[in-house]
Each structure stands twice: as structure tokens, then as C-alpha cells.
Amino acid sequence: MKITIHRGKDQIGGCITEIESKNGSRIIIDLGHNLPKGDKESEDEYASDEAVAKLTEGVNDIFYTHNHGDHVELFHFVPEGKNQYIGPLALKMMQKRYEHMSYVDEWKSGCEYKLEKLSTFKTYSIAKQIPAGEIKVTPFAVSHSATDSYMLVVECDGKRVLHTGDFREHGYTGGKLIDVIEKYGIAGNIDVLITEGTNIGQADKRVRPEAEVQEEMLQVMRKYKNVFILSSSADADRLESIWSANKRRRYRPFVCDVYQKQTMAAIAEARKGMGRYYQFDDNKVYPYCSDNKKLVNWMKDKGFTMMIRRSVKFQGYLDEILPWCKPEETCLIYSQFRGYIIQSHEAFSEKTKAFVDQFPHLEYAHTSGHASKETLEKVCNAVNPKAAIIPIHKTAMADFKALDIGEELKNKVVENEIDIDGIKIDFH
Ligand SMILES: [Zn+2]
Ligand SMILES: [Zn+2]
Structure with missing residues (x-):
């Protein structure tokens, strides 16, 4: 061989x-x-x-x-x-x-x-x-x-x-x-x-369990009413962390786009009946649309968790949503590799850094x-x-x-x- x-x-x-x-x-x-x-x-x-x-x-x-x-x-x-x-x-x-x-x-x-x-x-x-x-x-x-x-x-x-x-x-x-x-x-x-x-x-550190990421997200959701999350849209574990943290906040809509909703539905379907993880309830995943006044009013009233990506479409959504969010109540959870926003890192992305910088507060919740x-x-x-x-x-x-x-x-x-x-x- x-x-x-x-x-x-x-x-x-x-x-x-x-x-x-x-x-x-x-x-x-x-x-x-x-x-x-x-x-x-x-x-x-x-x-x-x-x-x-x-x-x-x-x-x-x-x-x-x-x-x-x-x-x-x-x-x-x-x-x-x-x-x-x-x-x-x-x-x-x-x-x-x-x-x-x-x-x-x-x-x-x-x-x-x-x-x-x-x-x-x-x-x-x-x-x-x-x-x-x-x-x-x-x-x-x-x-x-x-x-x-x-x-x-x-x-x-x-x-x-x-x-x-x-x-x-x-x-x-x-x-x-x-x-x-x-x-x-x-x-x-x-x-x-x-x-x-x-x-x-x-040179790193202790590798933290994914369950700790969920706890950190929950802490941020307790501190801020309006929570945006920048994260992989295809990582079932991270989606589980975000989903479960938001569920524990009750009354807050889980907002994303149609693609993210489909991704979560595909994971939930494939993992149906296979334990307690990844059981995302499709009826409670709301794709953002400015015409959906009921959703927008709910977001304004109770706050929200919104999964976002760096794209022209999401920038359009943000241009609509951010102006009505009070800065002191609004935060981005950065939930991916930190090197993309560290200037001295070889993976540094100017576009990602500029995208992240538009949010009034930034918190970090990620693990390897x-x-x-x-x-x-x-x-x-x-x-x-x-x-x-x-x-x-x-x-x-x-x-x-x-x-x-x-x-x-x-x-x-x-x-x-x-x-x-x-x-x-x-x-x-
Ligand atoms: Zn890999
Ligand atoms: Zn690899």
C-alpha cells in the first residue's frame, strides 16, 4: 500500500x-x-x-x-x-x-x-x-x-x-x-x-465547549434587546447554540433570510428523531421582509435575534433596521474566526472589518x-x-x-x- x-x-x-x-x-x-x-x-x-x-x-x-x-x-x-x-x-x-x-x-x-x-x-x-x-x-x-x-x-x-x-x-x-x-x-x-x-x-488556550458558546450568547441576549449574529450559516452546532440561546429568551423572534431558514429546515429534517439537538422549529424561523409589518413591529417591541451575513442583500436589511435600533440596546455577536477582523492577521478582511464596525456594540462568541x-x-x-x-x-x-x-x-x-x-x- x-x-x-x-x-x-x-x-x-x-x-x-x-x-x-x-x-x-x-x-x-x-x-x-x-x-x-x-x-x-x-x-x-x-x-x-x-x-x-x-x-x-x-x-x-x-x-x-x-x-x-x-x-x-x-x-x-x-x-x-x-x-x-x-x-x-x-x-x-x-x-x-x-x-x-x-x-x-x-x-x-x-x-x-x-x-x-x-x-x-x-x-x-x-x-x-x-x-x-x-x-x-x-x-x-x-x-x-x-x-x-x-x-x-x-x-x-x-x-x-x-x-x-x-x-x-x-x-x-x-x-x-x-x-x-x-x-x-x-x-x-x-x-x-x-x-x-x-x-x-x-499559541492558544483552552478549547471551549460549544455549549459555552450558547451560554455566552445568552448573556449577550440578556444584556441587549437587538442582537445580530455574524456566523456560518451551515454549521449545525453553531445554529443549535444560537437557536437554543434565543429560545431561552422567549418572546423574541428568530430572524434570518429564506436561505438560512431552508438550511435549518434541511438540518432539522435530517436529524428528526435523532436526539435533542438540531430540532429547529421551521414555524418559528422568520425570514426578514420589510413588508412583513407584523414581524417588524414584533422586533421593535420585544427585540430580536437576527442571523446575518456580509452581503449586499443583508446590508439592505441593516440599512432599514439599524436606524430604528437604539445604539445602547444593539449589539453584534461576532461568531466566527477572529483573524478576519484583526488587522495584523494574514486572514484579515477589510470588508468584514468595515461590516462589523457599523454596529454600536461588538461581542465575541466562538470556539474552534x-x-x-x-x-x-x-x-x-x-x-x-x-x-x-x-x-x-x-x-x-x-x-x-x-x-x-x-x-x-x-x-x-x-x-x-x-x-x-x-x-x-x-x-x-
Ligand atoms: Zn473542516
Ligand atoms: Zn479543513
């Missing part, structure tokens, strides 16, 4: 992992685009039909762990006739997003092309094995800031690989992580662990979508791979040997080309 890691060793995003059997069956896990930097378009040497055709030559099956752009965004360059797999709700969320974006004239044809490509996608289900030539792939759900994310167990040439994708333990359903690893016979039964290491080597150091230690120890740990989706500064995982596992951390137990590991 040969494992090739493309650009995962010293960068976050743009992830591509290739696995090849000795008889030449080959799969790809994730075809991610490089992450954008600030307001600039992100550059990517693979972002062309030719480059992806070359990369996927001889590959019949491509598996996506989740629908974040840095794992999936090269999908539309994949030549016809190849199987592309992703989780069912993850696929639906992508389709909703492109349908929504296609209403903008300049994006229309690009989005329609992507929707056509997505219509050929196949979906997988939890613990159900998919054959890909001689290779077999089995997905297991994980918690992450993208809705419907998975880790994959790959069987090839009698060896087993666990590719974690992006994951975390501190989301609403993240607590099941180690149980899943134990229950499905993953623990102690893996040769190579390929794991994300996003939070390793970041990625595994904490402690969670990574638990996963490495529980999986206890026989041959190797390959850290990906991390900065060059991330040092897995500094984790508390014991000498034996530390010696299995692979960051350079190597051949072990008949497994060839390569980096590109």
Missing part, C-alpha cells in the same frame, strides 16, 4: 490524500482548495480541469470527509465518470448553497455547472462499507463545524488506515468520539492513523471547529496505531512529538517519506 499526502504536512486546508493498493487500485480522500487569505481570491495550482484530471488519473473513487471548501472545493474539476462520495446532508447543504448563490447573475452559470456536477454525487452512510476496487472504505460520523462530517476507515492490502478528516470532541455530539472508536473495533485495530492537527502549535490537544492525545492513544501516525491539516509549527502520547507512539509520528511494514508513505 502507498499513502501520498499532498500539501497536508505544513498547511491547513487544500487537503488531498491518495491511497493506492499494490495492484494499482487507487482512491483519493478530499480534494480541497487552498484556503483564501483575507479579501483576495485563493490561489491553487490544482484549480483547473487539467490539473485535477492528471491528479485523478486511474482513480475511480473519491471520498470527501465533509463539505468545507478546503476539503471539497476542487470537485467540479473532476472528470466525468468517477464516483464522488460525501455524506447525504453534507451534499444537500452544498446544493442549497449553490442554488442560493445562483440567484446572483455573475455567479449563475458557475453555480449551475457545479449543481450539475453535484447531481452525480453518491452518498454514504454510517458504518456501511463501500468497495473501491480492491480498497474498502467505511465512514463514521464525527463532530465538526461542517454539518455531516465523517472519519473514514480504509482497508487496503490487509492493512487498515483511519483518516480522521476534521473533527472535534467539544461539539454537541462530539462526546461520542472515543465510544465510536471503541465500539466499531477501530481502537487497536489500525495500522496508520492520518489525523488533523489544526490546533497543535497554535477542530480537535483540542487533549482530544488528539485521546484519539492517538485509543487508536494506538501499529505502524504510523501521519499528522495533516496543520501548520509547520505543529509538533506531534510534543503530545502526551508516550514514547512508542511518538516514534511512530511520520513527517517524511518512509517505508514501514510494507506501507510506503510519501509527501508532496
Whole structure:
């Protein structure tokens, strides 16, 4: 078996992992685009039909762990006739997003092309094995800031690989992580662990549970009557935090736009009867419309929680709403990566900063979508791979040997080309 890691060793995003059997069956896990930097378009040497055709030559099956752009965004360059797999709700969320974006004239044809490509996608289900030539792939759900994310167990040439994708333990359903690893016979039964290491080597802090984000939001909602929230519209956990915090304030409408309402309805539908989270009541999600006098009067009377995005449409809404909001009663909860509004950060976006600056008060409520150091230690120890740990989706500064995982596992951390137990590991 040969494992090739493309650009995962010293960068976050743009992830591509290739696995090849000795008889030449080959799969790809994730075809991610490089992450954008600030307001600039992100550059990517693979972002062309030719480059992806070359990369996927001889590959019949491509598996996506989740629908974040840095794992999936090269999908539309994949030549016809190849199987592309992703989780069912993850696929639906992508389709909703492109349908929504296609209403903008300049994006229309690009989005329609992507929707056509997505219509050929196949979906997988939890613990159900998919054959890909001689290779077999089995997905297991994980918690992450993208809705419907998975880790994959790959069987090839009698060896087993666990590719974690992006994951975390501190989301609403993240607590099941180690149980899943134990229950499905993953623990102690893996040769190579390929794991994300996003939070390793970041000078940071304790990674706060998502439930704390909900509490912080509730505090802000108690302090301010009019609460706007800038956040991902496709992160089921964050939506759960916002939804539940607002519910605890009672009498305040949950306001958004039609796209956000549809996204929440899709999540609630897919998660119906599956526990207490993500049960958003569609009848209580109100799309903003200035003609809806009943809603506007309700907002003026009781205050509101309103999910917003930085767009021309939302700016129009804000131009209508902000003038009647008393500044001392009005706040924006900034609920996404803080780097976008920190001038010295490479991700700094002048447009986002200007958007945020129009609100009289600003509060911050966010937590990482990625595994904490402690969670990574638990996963490495529980999986206890026989041959190797390959850290990906991390900065060059991330040092897995500094984790508390014991000498034996530390010696299995692979960051350079190597051949072990008949497994060839390569980096590109
Ligand atoms: Zn990622
Ligand atoms: Zn991700």
C-alpha cells in the first residue's frame, strides 16, 4: 500500500490524500482548495480541469470527509465518470448553497455547472462499507463545524488506515468520539492513523465547549434587546447554540433570510428523531421582509435575534433596521474566526472589518471547529496505531512529538517519506 499526502504536512486546508493498493487500485480522500487569505481570491495550482484530471488519473473513487471548501472545493474539476462520495446532508447543504448563490447573475452559470456536477454525487452512510476496487472504505460520523462530517476507515492490502478528516470532541455530539472508536473495533485495530492537527502549535488556550458558546450568547441576549449574529450559516452546532440561546429568551423572534431558514429546515429534517439537538422549529424561523409589518413591529417591541451575513442583500436589511435600533440596546455577536477582523492577521478582511464596525456594540462568541490537544492525545492513544501516525491539516509549527502520547507512539509520528511494514508513505 502507498499513502501520498499532498500539501497536508505544513498547511491547513487544500487537503488531498491518495491511497493506492499494490495492484494499482487507487482512491483519493478530499480534494480541497487552498484556503483564501483575507479579501483576495485563493490561489491553487490544482484549480483547473487539467490539473485535477492528471491528479485523478486511474482513480475511480473519491471520498470527501465533509463539505468545507478546503476539503471539497476542487470537485467540479473532476472528470466525468468517477464516483464522488460525501455524506447525504453534507451534499444537500452544498446544493442549497449553490442554488442560493445562483440567484446572483455573475455567479449563475458557475453555480449551475457545479449543481450539475453535484447531481452525480453518491452518498454514504454510517458504518456501511463501500468497495473501491480492491480498497474498502467505511465512514463514521464525527463532530465538526461542517454539518455531516465523517472519519473514514480504509482497508487496503490487509492493512487498515483511519483518516480522521476534521473533527472535534467539544461539539454537541462530539462526546461520542472515543465510544465510536471503541465500539466499531477501530481502537487497536489500525495500522496508520492520518489525523488533523489544526490546533497543535497554535499559541492558544483552552478549547471551549460549544455549549459555552450558547451560554455566552445568552448573556449577550440578556444584556441587549437587538442582537445580530455574524456566523456560518451551515454549521449545525453553531445554529443549535444560537437557536437554543434565543429560545431561552422567549418572546423574541428568530430572524434570518429564506436561505438560512431552508438550511435549518434541511438540518432539522435530517436529524428528526435523532436526539435533542438540531430540532429547529421551521414555524418559528422568520425570514426578514420589510413588508412583513407584523414581524417588524414584533422586533421593535420585544427585540430580536437576527442571523446575518456580509452581503449586499443583508446590508439592505441593516440599512432599514439599524436606524430604528437604539445604539445602547444593539449589539453584534461576532461568531466566527477572529483573524478576519484583526488587522495584523494574514486572514484579515477589510470588508468584514468595515461590516462589523457599523454596529454600536461588538461581542465575541466562538470556539474552534477542530480537535483540542487533549482530544488528539485521546484519539492517538485509543487508536494506538501499529505502524504510523501521519499528522495533516496543520501548520509547520505543529509538533506531534510534543503530545502526551508516550514514547512508542511518538516514534511512530511520520513527517517524511518512509517505508514501514510494507506501507510506503510519501509527501508532496
Ligand atoms: Zn479543513
Ligand atoms: Zn473542516
